Every structure is written in C-alpha cells, then in structure tokens.
Amino acid sequence: MTDVLIVGAGPTGLVLALALTKQGVSVRIIDKDAGPGETSRAMAVQARTLELYRQLGLAERLVQDGFLAGGMNFWANGEHKARIPIDQAGTDLTPFPFVLIYPQDKHERVLVNELSRHDIHVERHTEFVAFEEKERHVSATLRLPNGQTESVSVRYLAGCDGAKSTLRQQLGAGFEGGTYSQIFYVADVVALGLEPPGEAHIALDTADFVAILPYDAKGGCRLIGTVSSGIHDSTEQLKFEDISHKAIEGLKLQIEKVNWFSTYRVHHRVTDNFRVGRVFLAGDAAHVHSPAGGQGMNTGIGDAFNLAWKLAAVLKDQCADPILDSYQQERQTFAHKLVDTTDRVFTFMTAKGNFADFIRTKIAPNIASMAYGFEDVREFMFKMVSQITLNYHDSVLSDGLAGKIRGGDRLPWLKFAEGDNFDSLNQAVWQIHVYGEPTSELTNWCRSKSLPLIKFAWEQSFESAGFSQNAAYLIRPDTYVAVANQDANVDKFESYVRQLELKFEL
Numbered sequence: 001m002t003d004v005l006i007v008g009a010g011p012t013g014l015v016l017a018l019a020l021t022k023q024g025v026s027v028r029i030i031d032k033d034a035g036p037g038e039t040s041r042a043m044a045v046q047a048r049t050l051e052l053y054r055q056l057g058l059a060e061r062l063v064q065d066g067f068l069a070g071g072m073n074f075w076a077n078g079e080h081k082a083r084i085p086i087d088q089a090g091t092d093l094t095p096f097p098f099v100l101i102y103p104q105d106k107h108e109r110v111l112v113n114e115l116s117r118h119d120i121h122v123e124r125h126t127e128f129v130a131f132e133e134k135e136r137h138v139s140a141t142l143r144l145p146n147g148q149t150e151s152v153s154v155r156y157l158a159g160c161d162g163a164k165s166t167l168r169q170q171l172g173a174g175f176e177g178g179t180y181s182q183i184f185y186v187a188d189v190v191a192l193g194l195e196p197p198g199e200a201h202i203a204l205d206t207a208d209f210v211a212i213l214p215y216d217a218k219g220g221c222r223l224i225g226t227v228s229s230g231i232h233d234s235t236e237q238l239k240f241e242d243i244s245h246k247a248i249e250g251l252k253l254q255i256e257k258v259n260w261f262s263t264y265r266v267h268h269r270v271t272d273n274f275r276v277g278r279v280f281l282a283g284d285a286a287h288v289h290s291p292a293g294g295q296g297m298n299t300g301i302g303d304a305f306n307l308a309w310k311l312a313a314v315l316k317d318q319c320a321d322p323i324l325d326s327y328q329q330e331r332q333t334f335a336h337k338l339v340d341t342t343d344r345v346f347t348f349m350t351a352k353g354n355f356a357d358f359i360r361t362k363i364a365p366n367i368a369s370m371a372y373g374f375e376d377v378r379e380f381m382f383k384m385v386s387q388i389t390l391n392y393h394d395s396v397l398s399d400g401l402a403g404k405i406r407g408g409d410r411l412p413w414l415k416f417a418e419g420d421n422f423d424s425l426n427q428a429v430w431q432i433h434v435y436g437e438p439t440s441e442l443t444n445w446c447r448s449k450s451l452p453l454i455k456f457a458w459e460q461s462f463e464s465a466g467f468s469q470n471a472a473y474l475i476r477p478d479t480y481v482a483v484a485n486q487d488a489n490v491d492k493f494e495s496y497v498r499q500l501e502l503k504f505e506l
C-alpha cells in the first residue's frame with residue numbers, strides 16, 4: 001500500500017513528494033494536466049524556502065541558475081522617485097540574503113527532474129475523482145488517461161490541487177474570504193529600456209499600476225498590473241494591447257515581444273480545515289492571497305515541509321498520530337496572518353481617490369526610501385519578506401526559552417570561518433544543538449536516544465544572535481526550535497519526548 005497519494009503537481013505537491021521520498025515514505029503524485037506549467041507564474045523564491053531546499057539538495061542549484069534583483073525602484077507618474085537596495089539585505093541573517101527570481105515553470109521542471117532521480121514520476125492526465133476514508137487507510141478513485149477509473153488504497157491523502165481544489169470541495173471544508181474587485185493582468189515579455197536594468201520596478205500612477213520583475217539578462221520580464229476599469233467587465237478576451245500602457249510608457253519601457261498574457265482576479269481565502277482525518281490540504285488548496293510580497297508559492301512550500309516530516313514520523317512509528325494535528329495549528333495560523341498582511345499592502349497599492357493617489361505617488365516612495373536607510377528597518381523588512389521570522393510560538397510542539405530564542409523560532413543562522421550552524425540541518429532529523437559545552441548528563445541522554453548532539457565552541461558573538469551559552473536547543477526536522485532549554489535539563493527533554501511518544505531513528 002502506498003503511504004501518501006498527492007493530488008496536484010505544482011510546487012507544493014512536488015516538494016511534498018520530494019521531502020517524503022527523502023524520508024523513506026512511498027508516494028504517488030498525480031496531476032490532471034499534461035505537464036508542468038509553461039508560464040512563469042510565481043517568481044520570487046524567498047530565503048526561508050532556500051534554507052529548507054538545502055535538505056533537498058536544490059538550494060545552490062536554484063541560486064546559480066536564478067536571477068538576483070539588486071534593487072526595488074519606485075516610479076510615480078513617469079518619474080523615478082526612489083531606489084531601495086534589496087540585495088544582501090540579510091547578510092547576517094541567512095545564507096541566502098536576497099530575493100531570488102526564478103520563474104515557476106523552470107522551478108517546477110527542476111522539482112520534476114529531481115523526483116525522477118528517485119524514480120518517482122508524476123502521473124499526468126490522471127484526475128482525482130473521489131475518496132472514502134476507512135479506519136486505517138483512504139480509498140481513492142482516479143480517472144486514468146484512457147478514461148478508465150482506478151481504485152487505490154493509501155495511508156494518507158494530500159490535496160495540493162490549487163484554489164479550486166476538488167479534494168477540498170469533497171471534504172466540505174470552508175474557504176472563507178473574498179475576491180478583490182480589480183482585474184489584474186500578468187504577462188511575460190521581452191523588454192528594453194529598463195533603467196536601472198536588472199532590478200525590480202514598481203510604477204504607481206493615478207490610474208495605473210505595474211510591477212516589473214526581470215528574470216534574465218536578455219530582457220525577460222514579468223509584468224503584473226491592473227486592468228483599468230471600463231476596459232472590460234470580465235477577465236475574458238482581453239489582450240495585452242487592450243490594457244492601459246500609461247505606467248509602462250512612464251518607465252520608457254519598450255515591449256519587444258509578449259510571450260504570454262493572462263488576466264485574473266485576486267482572492268484572499270483560508271480553509272477552516274487543513275486536516276480532516278487522513279486527508280490534508282496544502283498550498284493554494286488551503287489558502288490564497290494577493291501576490292504582494294511574493295509569498296504565495298513560498299507559503300505552499302512551507303506547508304509541504306511542515307507536513308512531510310510529521311507524516312514521515314507517524315508512518316515510521318516514530319511519533320504518535322496527534323502530532324499531525326499540529327500541522328493545521330501551525331500553518332493555518334500563519335496563513336491567516338499572511339492574508340491579513342498582504343491584504344493591507346494590496347489595498348494600499350490599489351486604493352482609489354485623490355487622497356490615496358497623493359499618498360501612494362508623492363509620500364510613500366520617499367518615506368520607504370528614507371526608512372530603508374536605517375539598518376533596523378532594513379533587517380525588519382527583509383525578515384518579513386523572507387519568512388525567516390515565521391514562528392510557531394503557540395504550537396503544542398514548542399516549549400521553553402533560552403537566551404532570546406523561544407521554542408517555535410526558526411533556528412538563528414551563524415556563519416563560521418568554515419561552514420555554518422545549518423550544515424547539520426541538511427537532513428530532516430531531530431537533533432540537539434549546544435552553543436558552548438554540553439553536560440555529561442545531556443551527552444549520555446542523547447546517546448541513549450540515538451539523538452544527534454551538535455556542539456559549537458562558544459563565541460561571544462553568538463549572544464547577539466540570541467543564543468545562551470551552554471543552553472540546549474532541541475531542533476525539529478524542519479529546522480525550527482522545538483525546545484529551548486536554558487539549563488540543558490535532561491528531565492525537560494525526557495518529558496517532551498514521552499509526551500509526543502518520540503522515537504529517534506537509529
């Protein structure tokens with residue numbers, strides 16, 4: 001019997017399949033489409049995603065093949081108003097202190113190829129039809145490429161099948177939220193005249209808006225903009241020539257070629273059930289929001305990593321089933337916060353009226369530029385966009401405080417002369433970190449549990465990152481701190497392990 005059936009082969013489903021496979025879980029992944037998307041939808045790969053991609057051996061590959069935008073430029077009514085440097089903004093915070101531009105179509109092909117190296121192949125033209133949950137498995141019905149149906153039995157079922165998820169609808173899970181009134185367009189173009197070249201640009205106008213993300217050195221760009229009201233009442237039949245080009249012309253941009261063009265409406269919704277029994281929802285099937293900040297795909301990938309290690313632990317009898325409930329608790333909380341944040345940004349960028357135009361085109365760019373000149377502001381903005389501040393403080397899996405680090409925090413990154421403290425995180429395993437000298441009692445306890453103990457010779461600079469000398473930090477397989485233990489007390493760790501019925505791999 002297959003352990004997990006994954007419905008949907010977008011980035012979320014593909015990463016879930018890869019993460020599970022690398023942890024020894026058997027998977028099938030199906031998709032009703034013929035192949036990976038041919039258009040570059042999501043573009044930004046955030047630092048937190050790249051940190052997690054080290055476990056899949058993909059981080060450096062994407063960075064080498066991707067495009068690093070050096071700055072964000074603000075324009076208003078055809079005038080350059082401000083430039084905010086965005087490269088190296090998180091130099092002391094992460095091994096990936098930038099926003100990587102990597103088109104989703106290329107991204108998906110990398111993930112598909114990596115899966116094939118593990119002899120896992122996406123079953124194309126295969127459609128999920130229905131499911132029935134049994135006591136110890138899920139029975140799912142699939143429609144195969146030849147039109148026939150197949151009944152399969154799996155231990156768990158994961159719906160990564162997008163905002164119109166068939167699986168979510170069959171679960172009867174709610175999808176509360178709404179739809180913005182504006183019609184947006186997205187286009188992949190070859191463009192000349194972008195100044196400065198190779199950087200992101202946002203053009204704000206009283207009647208128009210466009211964001212430009214370059215993704216190669218040959219003029220390839222992604223355009224995202226609003227369709228002016230009155231052009232058309234629906235997203236159908238519009239062409240690139242139909243939209244207002246006022247903001248584009250204000251940038252003195254010359255469109256040489258339009259590779260593809262599409263219009264869409266933006267939604268903001270979060271499901272009320274990320275888990276129902278043996279069925280899970282992830283990615284756009286569980287939450288959708290505005291594209292502000294390039295968070296959508298990265299959040300779905302975060303779902304996949306969070307769910308993968310928990311499913312693997314339960315399937316390998318290394319943890320009790322209730323740990324799976326923490327998936328909803330942790331990811332739903334973040335999804336709601338993200339929707340609220342992107343909603344505020346989106347509403348500001350698209351607000352109408354003379355006062356809104358004045359604030360957006362005259363005031364906001366200058367304030368943003370001045371604020372970014374302060375180091376604390378730069379760090380704060382980078383932390384938010386990169387998702388490295390995402391925490392699970394309120395999770396049932398989080399406990400303790402040592403130094404400034406709480407259970408539920410992402411483990412802070414430390415760079416050494418050779419390597420960093422993330423080197424041991426390249427595999428999805430539990431481990432304990434001690435920054436200083438571990439006690440003999442803790443050393444013996446870790447040995448008795450087959451739990452890796454990683455120690456780092458104390459440096460005073462560690463304190464500024466939040467660590468406490470000789471404290472012990474239990475790290476989850478997804479690189480978040482589970483327990484921060486100031487006194488390295490073995491009894492505290494033992495109680496935690498017993499409560500979750502944790503067993504560590506021999």
